[in-house]
Amino acid sequence: MPKTLFDKIWDAHVVKEIAGGRQVIYIDNHFIHEVTSPQAFDGLRTRGIDVFRTNKTIATADHNVPTQNQHLPIQDPLSKKQVDTLISNCEEFQVDLYGLGHKKQGIVHVIGPELGITRPGTTIVCGDSHTSTHGAFGNIAFGIGTSQVEQVLSTQCLILDKPKKMRITVEGQLEAGVSAKDLILYIISKLTVGGCTGYFVEYAGSAIRGLSMEGRMTVCNMSIEMGARGGMIAPDEKTFEYMKGREHLPSGAAYEALKAQWRLLKTDAGATFDKEVSFGAADITPMVTYGTNPGMGIRITDKIPQLDSVSFNKSLEYMDYQQGESMENKTVQHVFIGSCTNSRIEDLRLVADFVKGKQKHAAIKAMIVPGSKQVELQAKQEGLDVIFEQAGFELRQPGCSACLGMNEDKVGAGEYCISTSNRNFEGRQGPGARTILASPLMAAAAAIEGKIVDVRKYLS
Amino acid sequence: MKKLELVTSTAVPLPIEDIDTDQIIPARFLKGISKLGFGENLFRDWRYDKADQEIPDFVLNNKIYTGEILLAGKNFGCGSSREHAAWALVDYGFRIVVSSFFADIFKGNALNNGILPIQVTETELDHLFRLVEHDSRATFTVDLPQQLMHDANGFSIQFDIDVYKKECLLNGYDDIDYLLSIKDEIVAFEKMNSSPVA
Numbered sequence: 001m002p003k004t005l006f007d008k009i010w011d012a013h014v015v016k017e018i019a020g021g022r023q024v025i026y027i028d029n030h031f032i033h034e035v036t037s038p039q040a041f042d043g044l045r046t047r048g049i050d051v052f053r054t055n056k057t058i059a060t061a062d063h064n065v066p067t068q069n070q071h072l073p074i075q076d077p078l079s080k081k082q083v084d085t086l087i088s089n090c091e092e093f094q095v096d097l098y099g100l101g102h103k104k105q106g107i108v109h110v111i112g113p114e115l116g117i118t119r120p121g122t123t124i125v126c127g128d129s130h131t132s133t134h135g136a137f138g139n140i141a142f143g144i145g146t147s148q149v150e151q152v153l154s155t156q157c158l159i160l161d162k163p164k165k166m167r168i169t170v171e172g173q174l175e176a177g178v179s180a181k182d183l184i185l186y187i188i189s190k191l192t193v194g195g196c197t198g199y200f201v202e203y204a205g206s207a208i209r210g211l212s213m214e215g216r217m218t219v220c221n222m223s224i225e226m227g228a229r230g231g232m233i234a235p236d237e238k239t240f241e242y243m244k245g246r247e248h249l250p251s252g253a254a255y256e257a258l259k260a261q262w263r264l265l266k267t268d269a270g271a272t273f274d275k276e277v278s279f280g281a282a283d284i285t286p287m288v289t290y291g292t293n294p295g296m297g298i299r300i301t302d303k304i305p306q307l308d309s310v311s312f313n314k315s316l317e318y319m320d321y322q323q324g325e326s327m328e329n330k331t332v333q334h335v336f337i338g339s340c341t342n343s344r345i346e347d348l349r350l351v352a353d354f355v356k357g358k359q360k361h362a363a364i365k366a367m368i369v370p371g372s373k374q375v376e377l378q379a380k381q382e383g384l385d386v387i388f389e390q391a392g393f394e395l396r397q398p399g400c401s402a403c404l405g406m407n408e409d410k411v412g413a414g415e416y417c418i419s420t421s422n423r424n425f426e427g428r429q430g431p432g433a434r435t436i437l438a439s440p441l442m443a444a445a446a447a448i449e450g451k452i453v454d455v456r457k458y459l460s
Numbered sequence: 461m462k463k464l465e466l467v468t469s470t471a472v473p474l475p476i477e478d479i480d481t482d483q484i485i486p487a488r489f490l491k492g493i494s495k496l497g498f499g500e501n502l503f504r505d506w507r508y509d510k511a512d513q514e515i516p517d518f519v520l521n522n523k524i525y526t527g528e529i530l531l532a533g534k535n536f537g538c539g540s541s542r543e544h545a546a547w548a549l550v551d552y553g554f555r556i557v558v559s560s561f562f563a564d565i566f567k568g569n570a571l572n573n574g575i576l577p578i579q580v581t582e583t584e585l586d587h588l589f590r591l592v593e594h595d596s597r598a599t600f601t602v603d604l605p606q607q608l609m610h611d612a613n614g615f616s617i618q619f620d621i622d623v624y625k626k627e628c629l630l631n632g633y634d635d636i637d638y639l640l641s642i643k644d645e646i647v648a649f650e651k652m653n654s655s656p657v658a
């Protein structure tokens with residue numbers, strides 16, 4: 001019987017079925033970080049057990065680290081305690097740590113693929129909802145809570161309900177100036193923030209295949225913003241090319257043998273999904289959000305919708321926007337280019353290419369936070385740091401930073417930030433902060449003009 | 461995990477849709493390394509203003525509403541996977557959350573921490589909001605063995621819960637207890653599938 005890619009991988013990881021149809025699923029790779037792991041390690045200590053498979057567990061410090069002067073001790077005592085706790089837990093339980101100061105440290109969803117730990121056909125979890133990012137390599141990757149972190153640490157398994165399957169097909173070619181970020185913001189705006197709850201999504205179609213691996217990661221990353229359990233894209237030659245030579249992968253004949261297996265990882269013709277939707281790439285333009293959830297996005301050429309609901313009005317009030325307004329020419333004070341959605345080398349190159357020879361608007365504070373030490377290093381090797389500096393952008397050190405505002409990188413109350421991150425929730429970037437989600441190019445253009453513009457005007 | 465069997469309580473209404481975990485517990489309060497103390501900051505930015513003064517309009521600051529049941533608008537718990545959201549709700553004193561729709565990860569986190577998420581229809585939820593708005597002392601009984609939520613005036617709804625999760629809640633067991641008990645089977649699986657699929 002024809003099978004979906006999701007079913008092929010899932011079924012191969014079922015250890016056993018239990019009462020009520022739940023299944024015990026084996027997890028191949030587990031990433032942990034400082035914020036959602038301490039209570040899980042405490043749980044192990046209380047039960048008097050060890051980490052079951054230390055070689056399948058990788059730790060990094062990213063959520064709660066400063067993005068300046070990372071060589072100095074962390075100033076905030078609570079953050080320091082959390083990062084120190086990760087270090088001592090990793091020592092005690094013998095888990096590999098790419099900690100602060102390590103040359104391969106970075107945002108967990110950036111370093112996984114970068115190090116070649118993220119592979120097709122596997123199951124990957126992390127106590128962070130954007131674990132869906134890894135699905136760009138054709139695997140089942142999803143975010144879990146801390147109790148589940150403890151389950152995986154102690155048994156390398158999770159007890160799960162098999163999600164339903166959904167395929168989102170996007171055909172056609174994206175216009176210049178329209179990126180993977182716009183594509184996914186467009187899909188979320190159509191399907192809404194709860195639209196994929198209970199489903200695991202496979203993205204397909206020529207527009208998806210046309211994306212770079214970085215672009216595919218951006219798309220899978222935001223699957224969770226529609227409520228999906230995760231998102232995946234079948235691996236292809238582009239995937240294998242991207243992975244080749246990465247640290248945790250074999251080379252030569254051994255890699256060729258892996259590729260031969262990975263080529264089988266696709267949805268068979270005739271396999272059925274519980275739900276299918278499709279979109280046309282030609283309908284997508286640069287996107288921006290105007291509200292306080294990622295589903296509240298519009299094409300830059302559209303107007304804020306006119307709706308009458310308490311939640312909708314509350315959201316517009318928070319943003320201080322009106323129904324029926326255009327988002328073009330709205331001023332912003334901050335530009336944040338970073339987060340696991342858009343902080344890879346390709347994103348930084350795009351931005352550098354755009355801002356080269358231009359100057360940021362005087363009223364704008366523009367921050368670029370690379371996704372990892374390796375991205376930072378590569379940016380410097382390519383001279384992007386000089387371009388950023390000349391254009392008035394500040395290049396920081398890697399971490400989650402203003403994506404969630406746990407460290408000091410915050411947006412002030414009432415201020416607007418155009419951000420390449422994935423969430424525009426109330427207060428996400430700091431109490432009272434107003435976030436507009438957009439692509440790196442749209443963010444860069446806003447930095448130059450001090451207001452939101454359609455970046456395509458620079459391209460024609 | 462605390463057992464849950466019968467809860468009889470008044471309810472706190474929060475008729476807002478898409479309440480995300482950043483609202484339930486903002487990221488800046490995630491720096492703790494234990495599971496305790498998060499209740500203080502539950503719905504922090506809706507509860508307190510910038511000067512840390514209570515915002516009187518917010519329902520948790522309105523003393524007429526109390527109880528172990530939270531009634532919330534559609535798509536409760538979307539956003540981040542932070543289990544701190546569930547810990548904050550438990551720590552504050554909620555054992556039951558009723559909504560017409562729950563985000564997946566939140567639902568799992570709630571169940572793993574002894575919170576029962578009860579999914580009802582939109583109409584039932586509206587009805588519950590009205591009952592509570594009409595009388596803030598309206599009292600409901602949640603009967604997990606029977607999977608019923610009812611009041612003394614004839615209101616009653618049946619809710620679904622996975623049989624395995626129901627067992628866990630009734631007994632205060634969690635998934636780890638179960639997984640540890642099948643460790644031999646996990647090891648056998650590893651031996652058979654040194655590299656599942658690829």
Ligand code: SF4
Binds near residue numbers: 109339341399
């Ligand atoms: S960058 Fe933001 S979304 Fe990504 S892992 Fe960090 S906090 Fe989560």
